[in-house]
Amino acid sequence: MPKNILKHRIKNAIEKKDYKKAYNLTVQFLDEDLHISELIMLDKFWQKNINRASEELMLKPLHLAVTGSYTLDTIVSVIRLFLLKDGYRADIYQSDYGVFQQEIINKDSALYAFNPHIILLFIGYRDVKDFPSPGMSFEEINKMIEIETSRYSRLWQLLSERLTCHIIQNNFDVPLERTFGELETKYPWTKSNYLRRLNLRLGEVAPSFVSILDIEHLSAKIGKECWFDERFYYHSKQGISFDCISAYVKVLVALVKATIGDSKKCLVFDLDNTLWGGVIGEVGLENIEFGIGSAQGEAYLAFAKYIKSLKDKGVILAVCSKNDEKIAKEPFRLHPEMPIKLEDIACFMANWEDKATNLRRIAKELNIGLDSIVFLDDDIVERKMVRAFCPEVTVVELKEDPSLQPRFLDSKYYFETISYSKEDADRTNFYLTSKRLQEIRADYSDLPSFLKSLKMVGKISRFNESDLKRIVQLINKTNQFNLMTRRYTEMQVRNFMKNNNCITLSVRLKDKYSDYGLISVFIGNISEKNLIIDTWVMSCRVFSRTTEYFLFNYILYDAIKRGINKILGTYIPTKKNLAVKDLFQQLSFNLDSKSENGTTNWSLRINQDLPLKETYIKAATLDE
Amino acid sequence: MSDIKKRLQDIFRYVFEKKNLKIFDEMTANDIEEWDSLMHINLIIAIEKEFSIKFKLGELVELGNVGDTIQLIEKKLMKQN
Numbered sequence: 001m002p003k004n005i006l007k008h009r010i011k012n013a014i015e016k017k018d019y020k021k022a023y024n025l026t027v028q029f030l031d032e033d034l035h036i037s038e039l040i041m042l043d044k045f046w047q048k049n050i051n052r053a054s055e056e057l058m059l060k061p062l063h064l065a066v067t068g069s070y071t072l073d074t075i076v077s078v079i080r081l082f083l084l085k086d087g088y089r090a091d092i093y094q095s096d097y098g099v100f101q102q103e104i105i106n107k108d109s110a111l112y113a114f115n116p117h118i119i120l121l122f123i124g125y126r127d128v129k130d131f132p133s134p135g136m137s138f139e140e141i142n143k144m145i146e147i148e149t150s151r152y153s154r155l156w157q158l159l160s161e162r163l164t165c166h167i168i169q170n171n172f173d174v175p176l177e178r179t180f181g182e183l184e185t186k187y188p189w190t191k192s193n194y195l196r197r198l199n200l201r202l203g204e205v206a207p208s209f210v211s212i213l214d215i216e217h218l219s220a221k222i223g224k225e226c227w228f229d230e231r232f233y234y235h236s237k238q239g240i241s242f243d244c245i246s247a248y249v250k251v252l253v254a255l256v257k258a259t260i261g262d263s264k265k266c267l268v269f270d271l272d273n274t275l276w277g278g279v280i281g282e283v284g285l286e287n288i289e290f291g292i293g294s295a296q297g298e299a300y301l302a303f304a305k306y307i308k309s310l311k312d313k314g315v316i317l318a319v320c321s322k323n324d325e326k327i328a329k330e331p332f333r334l335h336p337e338m339p340i341k342l343e344d345i346a347c348f349m350a351n352w353e354d355k356a357t358n359l360r361r362i363a364k365e366l367n368i369g370l371d372s373i374v375f376l377d378d379d380i381v382e383r384k385m386v387r388a389f390c391p392e393v394t395v396v397e398l399k400e401d402p403s404l405q406p407r408f409l410d411s412k413y414y415f416e417t418i419s420y421s422k423e424d425a426d427r428t429n430f431y432l433t434s435k436r437l438q439e440i441r442a443d444y445s446d447l448p449s450f451l452k453s454l455k456m457v458g459k460i461s462r463f464n465e466s467d468l469k470r471i472v473q474l475i476n477k478t479n480q481f482n483l484m485t486r487r488y489t490e491m492q493v494r495n496f497m498k499n500n501n502c503i504t505l506s507v508r509l510k511d512k513y514s515d516y517g518l519i520s521v522f523i524g525n526i527s528e529k530n531l532i533i534d535t536w537v538m539s540c541r542v543f544s545r546t547t548e549y550f551l552f553n554y555i556l557y558d559a560i561k562r563g564i565n566k567i568l569g570t571y572i573p574t575k576k577n578l579a580v581k582d583l584f585q586q587l588s589f590n591l592d593s594k595s596e597n598g599t600t601n602w603s604l605r606i607n608q609d610l611p612l613k614e615t616y617i618k619a620a621t622l623d624e
Numbered sequence: 625m626s627d628i629k630k631r632l633q634d635i636f637r638y639v640f641e642k643k644n645l646k647i648f649d650e651m652t653a654n655d656i657e658e659w660d661s662l663m664h665i666n667l668i669i670a671i672e673k674e675f676s677i678k679f680k681l682g683e684l685v686e687l688g689n690v691g692d693t694i695q696l697i698e699k700k701l702m703k704q705n
Contacts, residue, residue, distance in 0.1 A: 037667075037670055074665075
């Protein structure tokens with residue numbers, strides 16, 4: 001459909017209040033090669049009706065502040081539009097041109113009154129005012145770098161003290177002109193090398209509540225000839241060329257979503273003509289195109305390596321293929337060049353049933369939502385089927401040429417995260433173990449004897465500095481076992497930790513098969529002999545193991561020791577946290593009130609007769 | 625109406641969202657209420673894309689009236705050929 005017709009249809013649909021249709025057309029429109037005026041126009045259409053539209057489309061609200069040293073109007077429009085495409089209603093605060101530092105320093109500024117969830121510092125190399133002079137020594141340059149980066153650390157610090165928000169900041173895009181030509185790479189005092197060092201240092205000093213958006217990489221990826229348009233910088237202080245704004249905003253939106261735990265978790269891929277060339281059931285292991293020796297084979301191998309590196313980053317891998325299971329597994333067991341091994345794959349579905357059904361099975365088995373799955377398949381019919389029957393799954397329009405896959409998949413930013421912890425690297429192993437457990441569980445006639453056989457050992461600790469990263473991650477990522485879905489920054493969690501009126505607990509769990517690490521977090525506030533539950537989350541890896549009872553029994557004993565009379569809790573329903581709908585009831589709480597949106601308030605009186613629950617987890621002694 | 629003028633009129637109609645807008649040589653920003661600085665940029669970009677030309681910094685700051693703009697586009701297209 002031509003662009004202008006599409007645009008008119010969107011406008012008409014919005015005017016007729018058919019927001020679902022307008023939304024679907026918008027998604028289609030954004031796939032086109034659009035120029036900035038079209039994006040701004042589209043944003044305008046939507047903003048006129050955003051209240052009604054966001055209600056009907058159930059858009060999630062998001063407070064974003066955009067500040068920086070360039071003109072921001074155009075970028076703000078495009079950010080709003082792309083967030084809308086991903087299901088968010090972004091309320092964007094935009095600071096005036098060139099005053100972001102004053103705004104951050106002045107605690108009474110409108111920025112703080114706005115109270116954003118996320119703040120963007122849109123800067124670039126023009127913000128660097130001092131450059132080394134030719135011949136400067138390493139020491140002097142390092143000093144300059146420390147001064148430059150500390151300007152930003154100070155701003156981050158102020159923001160984190162006054163707001164509970166995540167910060168996203170550009171680094172410095174190295175400009176095209178190089179006075180010293182190829183010599184620029186040789187000395188530390190050249191402009192290019194100085195900016196490169198500055199970027200390295202900025203990444204190093206950024207604390208966990210700051211994400212750096214690497215515009216040096218992005219400008220190189222797009223091409224610096226296109227990235228800079230000096231005319232519009234001099235004309236109206238545009239920081240990047242109009243043609244590059246969409247590309248920038250796509251990265252930004254991926255980071256914003258990662259901040260609130262809205263990234264994909266699992267990559268499900270087909271095998272024949274997706275991971276290797278040819279149909280293994282017909283040509284056999286020896287004749288599939290894979291590995292060194294043929295051009296296509298090398299391309300497939302490179303793609304497999306890319307997928308393996310995603311697994312190492314923490315993405316869960318699963319296979320969904322119409323195949324005989326035994327034959328389909330052969331390359332993973334026997335092909336000497338296959339970098340992906342069977343133990344890297346958390347769920348292997350090779351059978352002759354339809355893929356939609358198999359994807360649902362995979363989601364169920366891994367205990368993840370369909371909406372956290374990305375699906376790769378070379379077959380257009382399979383892709384259509386999955387889109388129709390599992391609309392929650394993200395289906396990739398895979399390239400026909402295997403050599404293009406890694407770059408293509410990478411440019412989608414599906415698996416963006418804002419931190420990396422050891423647990424991420426081990427994630428697949430946990431899923432594998434729990435799958436093995438599901439198989440074993442089938443052998444036991446009753447759950448208690450199965451749970452006993454696991455010889456589970458749990459360890460409850462107060463929050464401490466070394467666990468902080470993982471605690472923050474768990475609070476922000478957990479959707480299912482999460483009573484109120486409150487999200488906290490590292491700074492906020494640290495405040496809970498330091499507050500004597502807070503009970504902050506974390507649980508580690510292991511069994512005879514596996515060490516699950518830190519899997520549950522509890523935060524409670526004590527106020528006038530009441531313990532108010534603020535946050536209680538648990539990783540879905542350890543569901544149905546009485547972990548919640550293990551922790552709650554401890555809380556009950558602790559409450560008695562502290563002379564607490566009553567424990568108060570609230571459950572706020574979301575699409576994903578049905579798992580804990582009845583938690584308070586199971587824990588013998590009384591239902592105090594229920595509001596229209598399904599939120600329930602509960603309380604439990606503490607007396608000598610504690611309602612302890614049976615748990616199969618043994619408390620760790622010091623040695624354990 | 626010349627081909628360039630017709631294409632330019634389509635751009636104006638598209639950018640300003642006015643289906644029946646008619647451009648004339650003496651037309652300036654004063655004749656269209658919505659023609660502010662942001663729309664000016666939108667217009668410039670749309671013209672550059674449509675005709676595959678680039679305005680110089682001085683030209684994009686002072687575009688002049690529609691007639692001047694058409695002449696400027698013609699001049700740029702001539703140079704390319």
